[in-house]
Amino acid sequence: MNPPPSGAPSIIYCHCQYAQVVPPDVKAAVLRQLCDSGLPFEAVPDLCELSARRDPSLRRLTSAGPVKIAACFPRAVKWLFAAANAPLPLDCAEVLNMRVQSADEVAAGLISPVLNPNVPLGKVTAADAPAPAPAPAS
Amino acid sequence: MALTDLPLRVVLYEGPGATPLATDDRFAAVRSLLEGGFGVTRSGAARPVPPVDASPLLVLGRWDGATPVTESDTRLRWGALDTATVTAQAEATRAEFGAPATGPWKPWFPVIDYDRCTNCMQCLSFCLFGVYGVDDAKRIQVQNNDNCKTNCPACSRVCPEAAIMFPKYKSGPINGDSVSDSDLNREKMKIDISALLGGDVYSMLRTRSERATSRFSKERDADKALAERQKCLTKLAALTSDIPPEVLMSLPSPDEIARRATEAAAKGRAALAAQSN
Numbered sequence: 451m452n453p454p455p456s457g458a459p460s461i462i463y464c465h466c467q468y469a470q471v472v473p474p475d476v477k478a479a480v481l482r483q484l485c486d487s488g489l490p491f492e493a494v495p496d497l498c499e500l501s502a503r504r505d506p507s508l509r510r511l512t513s514a515g516p517v518k519i520a521a522c523f524p525r526a527v528k529w530l531f532a533a534a535n536a537p538l539p540l541d542c543a544e545v546l547n548m549r550v551q552s553a554d555e556v557a558a559g560l561i562s563p564v565l566n567p568n569v570p571l572g573k574v575t576a577a578d579a580p581a582p583a584p585a586p587a588s
Numbered sequence: 589m590a591l592t593d594l595p596l597r598v599v600l601y602e603g604p605g606a607t608p609l610a611t612d613d614r615f616a617a618v619r620s621l622l623e624g625g626f627g628v629t630r631s632g633a634a635r636p637v638p639p640v641d642a643s644p645l646l647v648l649g650r651w652d653g654a655t656p657v658t659e660s661d662t663r664l665r666w667g668a669l670d671t672a673t674v675t676a677q678a679e680a681t682r683a684e685f686g687a688p689a690t691g692p693w694k695p696w697f698p699v700i701d702y703d704r705c706t707n708c709m710q711c712l713s714f715c716l717f718g719v720y721g722v723d724d725a726k727r728i729q730v731q732n733n734d735n736c737k738t739n740c741p742a743c744s745r746v747c748p749e750a751a752i753m754f755p756k757y758k759s760g761p762i763n764g765d766s767v768s769d770s771d772l773n774r775e776k777m778k779i780d781i782s783a784l785l786g787g788d789v790y791s792m793l794r795t796r797s798e799r800a801t802s803r804f805s806k807e808r809d810a811d812k813a814l815a816e817r818q819k820c821l822t823k824l825a826a827l828t829s830d831i832p833p834e835v836l837m838s839l840p841s842p843d844e845i846a847r848r849a850t851e852a853a854a855k856g857r858a859a860l861a862a863q864s865n
Contacts, residue, residue: 465622468694469756471763478619485615488608490632495622498695498755502733503688507595507627510641526755526764529699533730549763570766572703 459544459565460514461491464521468496472522472548479553480520480560487561497521501530508536516542516565520556522549528569543569594643596687598678599629600669601649609650609669616671617648624675625690626682644685646678696756697733698743704751704767711743711752713856716848719743721855726862739832748772 463484466472484491492511494500500508508531511517517539521527524545531538544566546556559566598621602608609617614630621628647656648669656666665681682689698711698719707728712720720743721731741762744752750767761767 465619466756467622467625468691471756471758481619481622482615485618485630486611488611488632489630491630493618493622493628493630495625495627495690496695498697499690499693501699502695502697505595507597507641507643510639510643513639522755523760523764523766525701525766526699526753529701529753529764530755532702533699570703 459516462519463493464497476553483557501534504534508534596682597643599647606649646681696738697736699753701751704749709856722859
C-alpha cells in the first residue's frame with residue numbers, strides 16, 4: 451500500500467448488518483457510490499458489533515488520523531468507539547448519518563476531501579473515559 | 589484479548605500487479621463480504637486506510653500473473669478474486685486462522701454518553717441482569733453486554749440525563765440523536781424508580797454526597813419492593829410500548845429478582861459511598 455497524501459481523511463463505512471435501522475436502500479446507494487468513486491475505504495459489517503466485542507480493530511480504524519465515517523448519529527458513534535477504548539480524534543472526525551441523511555448527501559460527504567468535524571465535543575478523552583471493561587467472554 | 593480473537597480482514601487489492609475491478613464487481617464483492625460478516629479494506633493511494641495490525645489478512649485481487657504465495661506460517665493469505673465465491677473464500681480463511689465469526693447476534697447493548705452521565709448509579713441499581721458495573725475509579729460502565737435483553741431500552745428510560753443510548757433503537761434520543769430539553773422533561777424519560785427502591789431516589793441523589801452511606805440502609809419489606817418493581821416494569825411497558833413482552837416474560841423468578849435487586853442496590857450503594865469518600 452502506498453503512503454497516503456498527507457492530511458487526507460480516511461473513509462469508514464458501516465453496513466449496520468445486524469439491524470435494519472439504516473434504510474437498506476440508503477446504505478446500498480452509499481456503498482455503490484463509494485465503490486464507483488475508486489477511493490480506498492474501510493468497510494465494516496457493524497460498528498455496534500465491533501464495539502460490543504471491544505474489538506481491537508477499532509483502534510486500528512482510528513489510528514489513521516483524520517477520518518470520515520458513514521454510520522448513524524455522531525453521538526452514538528463517538529461513544530461506540532470510546533466504549534471499545536478507541537476514542538475518535540474529535541477534532542478531525544466527521545460522521546455522516548445514514549439514518550437521516552440522503553444517500554447522495556452521505557456519499558458526497560465521504561468522497562469530498564474537505565473534512566467537517568462534527569463529533570460532539572465533550573469531556574471524553576482517553577483519560578476521561580472509564581477504564582475499559584473486561585472483554586466479554588466469547 | 590488474544591491475537592486469535594482478532595477478526596479476519598479482507599483486502600481488495602487493485603494496485604500494481606493486479607487488474608482494477610469493474611465497479612460492479614467491486615460493489616458485489618464488498619457487499620457480499622459485509623453481509624457475510626467480514627470487514628473489507630479497499631486499498632489505494634488516494635486516501636489512507638487503517639494500517640496493518642495483527643489481524644489475519646486475506647488479500648484478494650485479479651492478479652496479472654500468478655497469485656502471490658506466502659509462507660504458510662504467516663497470518664496472510666493471497667487469493668484470486670471471484671465475486672461469486674468471495675464469501676466462501678473468506679470463510680475458509682477465517683476458519684483456517686481460527687478468527688472469530690460474527691453475527692447473528694443483534695448487537696443490542698447500552699452505550700453510555702459520558703458527556704451527560706452524572707454517575708448517579710440509577711442504571712446499575714435498576715438493571716436486574718448485571719449489565720452494569722463500576723471501574724476501578726467507581727465510574728459506571730457497561731460490563732456485560734451479552735446479558736442485555738435484546739430490544740429492551742428500559743434502563744435508558746430510568747436515566748435522568750438521557751445518557752444511555754441504544755444505537756439500534758428506533759427513535760431519539762435513545763438512538764443517539766441529540767438530547768433536547770423537551771426530551772428531559774418528557775414524562776416517559778423520567779420514570780421514577782423510587783418505587784422500585786423504596787425511597788425518594790431523586791431527592792437522595794440531590795444530597796447524595798452527604799447521605800450516600802445511608803442511601804440504601806433503610807430496612808425494606810422484600811415483598812413490597814418486589815411488587816413495586818413489577819408495578820414499575822408494567823408502568824414502563826405501558827408508557828413506552830417498547831419493552832418487549834418477551835423481556836417481561838423472561839424476568840427471573842420473584843426470589844431471583846429480589847436477590848438480584850439486593851445485589852444491584854448494594855453495588856450502587858458501594859459505588860456512591862466510594863464517590864463521597
